[in-house]
Amino acid sequence: MEAYAARRDTGQQRKQDSASHLFGNNDFTWMNLKPDHANRPMWIDPKKGRIIVESFAKYKEQALDFLTTVAEPLSRPKHIFEFALTPHSLYAAVSVGLTPEEIIGNLDMMSKTPMPENIREFILSCTHSYGKVKLVLKNTKHYIESPDPQQLQKLLQDEVIGPLRVQGTEEIITTIAPKLAGLVIPGTKNFAGVQQATDLRGKERVAEAANETPAQEDIVNILNEDDEEEESVEAVHSFEIQDDCVEIVQKRCLELGLPVLEEYDFHNDKANPSLEIDLKPSAQIRTYQEKSLSKMFGNGRAKSGLIVLPCGAGKTLVGITAACTIKKGVIILCTSSMSVHQWRSEFLKWSNINPNDIAVFTSDNKGKFSGSTGIIVTSYSMVAQTGKRSYEANKMMEFITKREWGLMILDEVHVAPANVFRKVTSTIKTHSKLGLTATLLREDDKISDLNFLIGPKLYEANWMELAEDGHIARVQCAEVWCPMTTEFYSEYLKLPSKKKPLMWTMNPRKFQAAQFLIDYHEKRGDKIIVFADNIFALKAYATKLNKAFIYGDTGNAERMRILENFQHNDKINTLFLSKIGDTSLDLPEATCLIQISSHYGSRRQEAQRLGRILRAKRRNDEGFNAFFYSLVSKDTQEMFYSSKRQAFLVDQGYAFKVITHLQGIDDLPDLAFNTPAERRELLQTILLANDADLELDDRGDDLFHTNDGKSQAMKKKKKANARRTAGALSDLAGGQDMAYVEQNKSKSKELKSGKGKDVYPDAIFSNLCTQNQ
Numbered sequence: 001m002e003a004y005a006a007r008r009d010t011g012q013q014r015k016q017d018s019a020s021h022l023f024g025n026n027d028f029t030w031m032n033l034k035p036d037h038a039n040r041p042m043w044i045d046p047k048k049g050r051i052i053v054e055s056f057a058k059y060k061e062q063a064l065d066f067l068t069t070v071a072e073p074l075s076r077p078k079h080i081f082e083f084a085l086t087p088h089s090l091y092a093a094v095s096v097g098l099t100p101e102e103i104i105g106n107l108d109m110m111s112k113t114p115m116p117e118n119i120r121e122f123i124l125s126c127t128h129s130y131g132k133v134k135l136v137l138k139n140t141k142h143y144i145e146s147p148d149p150q151q152l153q154k155l156l157q158d159e160v161i162g163p164l165r166v167q168g169t170e171e172i173i174t175t176i177a178p179k180l181a182g183l184v185i186p187g188t189k190n191f192a193g194v195q196q197a198t199d200l201r202g203k204e205r206v207a208e209a210a211n212e213t214p215a216q217e218d219i220v221n222i223l224n225e226d227d228e229e230e231e232s233v234e235a236v237h238s239f240e241i242q243d244d245c246v247e248i249v250q251k252r253c254l255e256l257g258l259p260v261l262e263e264y265d266f267h268n269d270k271a272n273p274s275l276e277i278d279l280k281p282s283a284q285i286r287t288y289q290e291k292s293l294s295k296m297f298g299n300g301r302a303k304s305g306l307i308v309l310p311c312g313a314g315k316t317l318v319g320i321t322a323a324c325t326i327k328k329g330v331i332i333l334c335t336s337s338m339s340v341h342q343w344r345s346e347f348l349k350w351s352n353i354n355p356n357d358i359a360v361f362t363s364d365n366k367g368k369f370s371g372s373t374g375i376i377v378t379s380y381s382m383v384a385q386t387g388k389r390s391y392e393a394n395k396m397m398e399f400i401t402k403r404e405w406g407l408m409i410l411d412e413v414h415v416a417p418a419n420v421f422r423k424v425t426s427t428i429k430t431h432s433k434l435g436l437t438a439t440l441l442r443e444d445d446k447i448s449d450l451n452f453l454i455g456p457k458l459y460e461a462n463w464m465e466l467a468e469d470g471h472i473a474r475v476q477c478a479e480v481w482c483p484m485t486t487e488f489y490s491e492y493l494k495l496p497s498k499k500k501p502l503m504w505t506m507n508p509r510k511f512q513a514a515q516f517l518i519d520y521h522e523k524r525g526d527k528i529i530v531f532a533d534n535i536f537a538l539k540a541y542a543t544k545l546n547k548a549f550i551y552g553d554t555g556n557a558e559r560m561r562i563l564e565n566f567q568h569n570d571k572i573n574t575l576f577l578s579k580i581g582d583t584s585l586d587l588p589e590a591t592c593l594i595q596i597s598s599h600y601g602s603r604r605q606e607a608q609r610l611g612r613i614l615r616a617k618r619r620n621d622e623g624f625n626a627f628f629y630s631l632v633s634k635d636t637q638e639m640f641y642s643s644k645r646q647a648f649l650v651d652q653g654y655a656f657k658v659i660t661h662l663q664g665i666d667d668l669p670d671l672a673f674n675t676p677a678e679r680r681e682l683l684q685t686i687l688l689a690n691d692a693d694l695e696l697d698d699r700g701d702d703l704f705h706t707n708d709g710k711s712q713a714m715k716k717k718k719k720a721n722a723r724r725t726a727g728a729l730s731d732l733a734g735g736q737d738m739a740y741v742e743q744n745k746s747k748s749k750e751l752k753s754g755k756g757k758d759v760y761p762d763a764i765f766s767n768l769c770t771q772n773q
């Protein structure tokens with residue numbers, strides 16, 4: 001993009017005034033405003049292809065709708081939204097059926113200034129070859145298909161792709177490809193509630209259009225245009241490629257500037273048996289779910305790609321509706337066996353699928369469906385496993401790999417490593433792939449792999465919009481700055497960098513802030529999750545404050561007992577969790593999060609943790625807000641990591657308030673580490689901490705993770721190295737200081753012994769929630 005800008009942005013006449021120097025190279029006053037610019041919602045930066053939308057503009061909704069299809073959302077704070085045109089976003093736009101001319105025309109129409117020439121060129125150069133080549137699966141064979149036979153000849157002459165054509169097959173096959181008129185997705189247009197909403201939106205737009213200037217009318221008309229296409233026929237040409245080389249061909253085509261689109265003409269698939277499945281009439285798809293699905297099924301075929309919706313926004317129902325639309329065999333891959341069972345029960349809840357037609361494949365269950373086709377729900381690890389399998393597991397894998405699937409749903413796509421996807425997508429033959437995730441963030445930068453392993457991003461929801469509509473909770477975010485005590489800070493400066501994180505986590509002022517916030521929110525009636533990656537800190541905080549905690553080594557039965565108490569026992573309102581609680585944790589009772597230690601600058605972890613309160617049960621109570629606090633030790637490196645972590649959420653429109661002093665903290669009775677002696681003792685403990693104490697919980701970030709053989713072995717090895725015991729702590733601390741470790745009996749132990757197991761009936765619990773509104 002910058003290269004285009006450099007070529008084009010020369011010698012433009014800038015209007016100089018007294019403020020011009022403040023804008024430097026970003027002074028775009030030379031661009032002429034259109035006469036009716038006030039009615040147009042956006043600006044296009046001619047240098048970087050960035051698009052700025054005024055959130056207060058009249059047609060912002062239509063502009064956002066269109067931009068979600070053609071551009072990547074970068075940031076969506078309250079008043080200004082920023083998008084970027086990128087090769088990937090334009091690829092996604094073409095894949096949902098937009099032509100380069102439509103993209104340019106619509107952008108130009110909505111822009112306050114004429115479309116910059118270099119942006120026009122950029123769009124044309126990125127899109128002229130997109131959509132020309134498709135990957136199609138027919139009768140379990142893979143074909144490269146194109147309406148242009150010359151394009152295929154070029155590919156056949158390519159040194160990488162040429163040899164991958166299946167020998168002995170016709171060089172180029174020509175067939176007729178019917179194009180379908182507008183498709184009706186079950187549940188999105190058929191159901192009464194949604195139909196009414198759609199009608200209403202349509203009427204509002206027509207009424208508005210009656211009072212528009214010509215330019216506005218254009219915007220309304222073009223954006224309201226349906227995707228309907230005339231029934232037409234055209235010739236398509238194809239050649240067959242070897243099944244195990246699909247990825248090589250896809251990668252090579254991308255290098256040649258011909259990204260391969262995967263499309264499935266499921267209406268005309270007579271080779272695969274149809275599945276009896278429909279959404280139940282009670283299932284009403286929400287507007288954003290409908291929008292995301294319309295990107296997948298835009299031109300009557302199923303396109304492979306990624307749908308990004310925040311935690312708790314209903315990705316499962318999106319997947320189920322996709323399955324009900326395609327009505328062929330479906331395979332679903334999840335991150336844990338817990339979610340495998342959740343997916344199956346959600347299918348039974350939302351659709352009329354016969355329970356015999358949906359089976360699960362986990363280490364404990366190897367069921368098959370009874371009919372000629374059906375649904376299998378399994379986990380990535382079951383399919384990608386490399387070691388020796390049991391006889392039944394082998395049979396099951398054969399059952400899965402020997403057939404052709406209509407749809408593969410990949411849940412939580414950002415979590416599994418790229419090589420696992422590679423294994424899954426290359427061993428299972430499927431016509432279309434749908435990846436679901438809350439964030440496309442990976443700290444290992446492997447996210448771009450998803451683009452050709454699964455497909456482009458088809459839709460990304462706006463978190464703030466969903467919160468406004470009550471689909472996810474509104475969250476108030478705050479960063480609490482905790483000064484280091486003098487003695488801690490002078491030691492902090494001297495310590496080697498690997499010991500510093502423990503110092504900023506165990507900072508006594510941070511401890512006090514956590515204690516105060518827990519007390520404050522418990523009194524408000526909140527249920528609080530405190531996150532600490534460092535296990536030493538997790539145990540120290542929880543023990544001192546007499547709260548329950550769960551980390552990697554907590555056994556399954558104990559985890560369940562603690563979680564159950566947290567949900568239903570009004571005496572257990574705070575739960576300390578290591579990073580194993582970052583994902584998959586469904587605790588809609590939780591309304592407040594406090595983060596005391598985290599994985600450095602991980603934006604993904606920050607977003608996942610916030611996700612734990614987005615589905616708060618009370619989200620639709622009037623005036624309800626959930627709270628997310630990040631406690632940060634002032635003047636330490638943690639400040640830097642903290643701002644890095646927040647970047648993604650800030651881009652989603654969350655504003656982090658900085659709290660430098662917690663009102664009333666000094667009046668809290670029994671404030672921990674309030675005397676110099678206590679603080680000195682704590683400092684001694686930290687200075688003598690061994691390497692194991694510095695470790696973060698690396699037992700995966702899934703609370704319901706069931707360890708396979710390998711991770712069990714790792715677990716044992718870890719245990720042998722770790723020397724973290726109460727005894728060690730007290731030994732180091734000296735006589736009177738033993739109080740620190742032993743004075744409070746662990747809440748977790750209390751729960752284990754059954755003492756705290758006082759499960760209140762739901763009625764009392766919900767009464768408690770409303771009282772403390």
Ligand SMILES: Nc1ncnc2c1ncn2[C@@H]1O[C@H](COP(=O)(O)OP(=O)(O)OP(=O)(O)O)[C@@H](O)[C@H]1O
Pocket residue numbers: 283284285286289309310311312313314315316317438611615
């Ligand atoms: N259209 C809808 N109508 C009613 N309820 C819905 C709808 N869509 C989703 N839900 C409900 O919202 C809740 C969250 O849905 P789901 O578990 O699919 O979210 P998710 O996006 O997968 O979240 P996570 O990323 O945390 O797993 C569920 O209780 C689900 O039943």
